[in-house]
Amino acid sequence: MADKTFIVKIKRQQRSDEAVRWEEYELRYRPHMNVIICLRDIAEKPFTRSGSESTPVSYEANCLEEICGACAMIVNGKPRQACTALVDDLEKPIRLEPLTKFPLIRDLQVDRSSMFENLKRTKCWIPIDGTYDLGPGPRMSPETQEVGYALSQCITCGNCLEICPKVNENSHFVGAAIVSQVRLFNMHPTGKMHAGPRLEALMGPGGIEDCDNAQNCVKVCPKGIPLTESLAAVNGQVLVHAVKSFFRGS
């Protein structure tokens, strides 16, 4: 009996300045395959459907359990993590493309360092005095912890930026992930004391005002983070901060 097979089409580009080509691979079907397994199959036998020799596909992946955020790509038109994209659930042929809102490195691999850079610019950390023993941290209600925990699960995958109509060459919105992190740090008892600079960072170009409420972000977040709530909450915080610092000085 011939093995059951299926087709995977991959958008490939050696470098961002080189020509795009779509390659088709015919892979042997096994139960419970995901997109990562498809890419490994190709790496082991990098021959396209027409039989011509190609190279293993470049892509980012690490934990393979949807918690490191590395393997985000566009699978059948939707940005998602490749490790949880199960072949059984996907329409065939499966189409794989790199995220489009980040500089391309090669094939399915992109450079998302801008997100980490933006976490830096928005001062997303708790400024502790030092690592020496200063006793326990501030008390926190279980309710606050619950909200904070939901926000702190952001894996910086970039799906929310990919899907956002306000992230493109004409607009440099930081994206819901970063705004949501600002909310996280602004709600922490210590982080709250330093909310001002974070909010001010979100007032410049690319800041919170660029959000036009299309609310796509929340639909593609693999961690189910309440991003639209974060956007609204931080919008309110920025406004109050702006009004306060105008009338009372900062």
Next chain:
Amino acid sequence: MSVAAADSKTSYLLDKLQSLSGVVPIGAFLAEHFWSNSYALVSVGKYNDVSRELQQIPWRIMIETCVLFIPILFHGLYGCYIWWTGKSNAIGHPWMANWLYVLQRWTGIIAFVFIGWHLYTERFMGHGVTSYADVQRNLMNPWYLTFYIVGITCASFHLGNGLWNFACKWGIAVSVSAQRAAGWFGAAVAVAFTFIGVAIVIALHYGAFPLGGYVQ
């Protein structure tokens, strides 16, 4: 992506003003405009009285300039800039809010064109003096009527949906349930404004006075 690349808060201020101006004064004026024009549903005389009243308010040109022309021009032109900074993707990702975003962009453009034309024909060509007869004459033209209906629908949608956006963007509605409630409120506004606005122009087109029965 360059947060704070320029430390200027100008863009924040402009964005906030754009958002605010859509509600006050533009949205508020639209409510007033639909209210006063609703007299067309009552009688010719009443309509002309109210129009004359409005056309004779003190400081008229100043008020029109500050409360109407400048805000509308700013809201519209800056809105075009915001339109330019977006790239719709609702075809591939047809979620409700995504469609609302797309519609908000395009209704804004259509409404802006319509309002410009409406102001030109009804405010400037008539040098600020129009009567029931003038308006009715224009609306006898089916193309006029069609454009009015499209323009009113777009403006009403843009306002209703804009109120929902406003609630989210000013941090008034934060929780998902509050945002949903704000969405229903916006939808109600859009439907009500569309209904009233369309009713007015159709009544004018046919010279009918559906609410005139209890006037005398």
Next chain:
Amino acid sequence: MRQPKIIIVGGGLAGLMAAIRVAEAGVTADLFSIVPVKRSHSVCAQGGINAAKNLKGEGDSTWKHFDDTIYGGDFLANQPLVKGMCEAAPAIIDLLDRMGVMFNRTPEGLLDFRRFGGTLYHRTAFAGATTGQQLLYALDEQVRRFEAEDKVKKFEGWTFLSAVLDHTGVCRGICAMDLKTMEIKTFACDAAIFCTGGIGAVFGRSTNSVVCTGSAQSALFQQGAYYANGEFIQVHPTAIPGEDKLRLMSESARGEGGRVWVPKTPQDPRPARQIPETERFYFLEEWYPKYGNLVPRDVATRAIHKVVYEMKMGLAGDPAVYLDVTHIPREVLERKLEGILEIYEKFVGVDPHVEPMKVFPAMHYTMGGLWVDNENQATNIPGVYAAGECEYQYHGANRLGANSLVSCIYGGGIAGAAAVRYARSLESGCENTSPAVYERERVRQQDISDALLNQHTGTENPLTIWREMGDIMTENVTVIRYNAALQKTLLKLDELSERFKRINLQDRTQWSNQTLNFVRELGNMLVLAKVITLGALARNETRGAHYKPEFPDRDDKNWLKTTKASWNAGKIQLEYEAVDTSLLPLRERKYTAAK
């Protein structure tokens, strides 16, 4: 005073903690990581972090934590540093708490603690089901803050190739490869701290992340560093088998009544639900009637292994057994096992409420690693430090659950401070090292890459070699170890090393060539596989995770000692070192009782 230079390789919990300590000491740290540090493998830890804070009025103490750790590790760990770790743990929790980790809280707003495998105390602080992620992010944020102040410089997307050693054997820098441009460069430093994590890829598939190859440890080993206790590999009894990775299935599934079984007829083609009760082999319940499915981790692991590899009763011939919760009422499952069963459904695409889950033990953690000294996390190469899973210090022969996170942070902190002290004490720093020393190392590494890129006659596929290595390591060098099988494994590894020389690099480009990087790692993995296998072969006893049916007892007389492997002109040599048991007397570790 001259400003010392410190390099840290690896950006998981240990590496980030080391970077924080270095930056706090006023020294600039260059932090190298293959992946953006926020994507490091520490992110995968689920359960929690141990610290005897005794917030539940149970009379817990750091001494009891220390005792549990040494006992769990079957007395193979050097005791003083373990004691230091347990004593530091409560302050580490406080520190993480101050950094903003969203630990679960009590109604009073204090940290909540849960009970974890093997201990009687509520000693494990946790943040939902993703404690490792939360801790990693907290440290990542602190390092980002230092980065914004130019006290840390990150080199993300670089892989470590080798240390730069001067003619006296002192580390004066590192040689690394940019994974985008494939450029090989050397970087000078006075001390280098290695926090390069686990070695799961040596076993092919494991619960570890893709980057956990052990390549850096192996490279250092081949430059003269000792590798200690490599044979101690922890296996988790229940993981979800996947072709790409083995994902943990928490023990709580069995805790809530889940039953483990295989069909009595090997390779029974029927779906699980159609196999009647009488034709199911509940082997744990039959073999261990007293504890049933809740036998301790290592016992469950060995039983499953035996069923699959010795009795050849794996499901459809595959290495898997059923973990069945379908008999438990849905509302109980939803209340108690919610998130866990979701993971199964997400990755397998099968609803575990209806279909029994297929699980199998998975290589999870290496207790062994780079040898470090008893106080400074210093390896035997001057200027080279190690912390986290890549070193051997804290877990003896078996790691206690929820102790890995605390050992990473504790070890990373010590290494950071010690490296700064060492660098400051140097009379002559790396600035006085001849450029020729760096150039020689760079050329050596460039030649290795060039040779791989220019070899056009190769026939061997790197992924195939990797899979064969992983398969034989998993079969013979994880749960049950027989000397004959270990011998066979060594022969196979030799064969693979020979075939490795004829490898065919399918990608010869000089831009983001992931194949080239993988092949270089694979070469190092093969060496590490041999170190592990040789250590296991030599140790004729059973201790902790190391189980030899031919030698079923712990043998303190002959084997209460640390294995130290060294590389001598291409040959692996083993020597042994006494274990420091100065604080706790030896006692038998019983598998049949809770403790």
